Amino acid sequence: MTLGIKPEQALRLRLMAFDVDGVMTDGRLYYGPDGEMLKTFNTLDGHGLKKLAASGVTLAIITGRDSAMVARRARDLGIEHVIQGREDKGVALSALAQQLGLSAGEIGYMGDDEPDVPALEWAGLGFAPANAHAAARSAAGTVTEARGGEGAVREVCDSLLRLREGQ
Template sequence: MQISAVDAQNLRLMAFDVDGVMTDGRIYFTQEGEAIKVFHTLDGHGLKKLAASGVTLAIITGRNTPMVAKRAADLGIQHVIQGREDKGVALADLADQLGIAASETGYAGDDEPDVSALEWARLSFAPANAHECAKQAADHHTQRRGGEGAVREICDAILAQRGAA
């Protein structure tokens, strides 16, 4: 995946959906009915490297689960927006609060609720296994599937163009 060096250099905010991007999209339930998500360690390391390069990270998800807050805390991601179906509005609101323009914003999503955010952000990404509507809205597509290193692939592509790989 080749992204513009200018876009990578200008990037100040990168937001990610959870289900289907940071995870494989499957939700596991314990006997007690507790939902469990599986995150890939490659992705976590990529996110830490991207943050260290000066990019503010955010999570925007339609679901509301404690494990997302826990994963974000583990990675040092301070901006976590849960329970939001219109992710484009959520992303625009967050960017506005942070004083960041759409031209300085990136987003990764995999399904219909992500389309508005994918279209709003200057840099947009969809994993290999994203729904077709997200792939059409995204500027870039990963070779890896969501939950299987797609986030790391995105981070590495941005870092390579920022000279921080």
């Protein structure tokens, strides 16, 4: 399955950016007894991200929260562009594109909630997990079968890779 993406869109892709909560995680936040916040990441998603990066697509994270866990996960996956604490995700994505010399048609974004809508609408490819808020699902060109934190990122990565490899 290729999620309705055209091969030429996948081949043009140079940057794929992701929200974290509700996309790379299931959106739940766990607080420990000392007030520390914990997130759970899916290893299948992580492998998909590494494969997509190995294919030549630059990866980025744009998230509304500041989290040491996100910085750590990005380091573990080799994601160098990590933008945290930004609710203006469309502006953040556009600024990153300008910094990298890319146009909207060369960029994909995956988000799950209202703050992601401007980025989803601006990017050439927009993705939302199955359990995303209706506004994000509507703004995204593609909605995955998998839920956020349960393989939605991997589904997007695998679909892009199949198209980029001509399968």
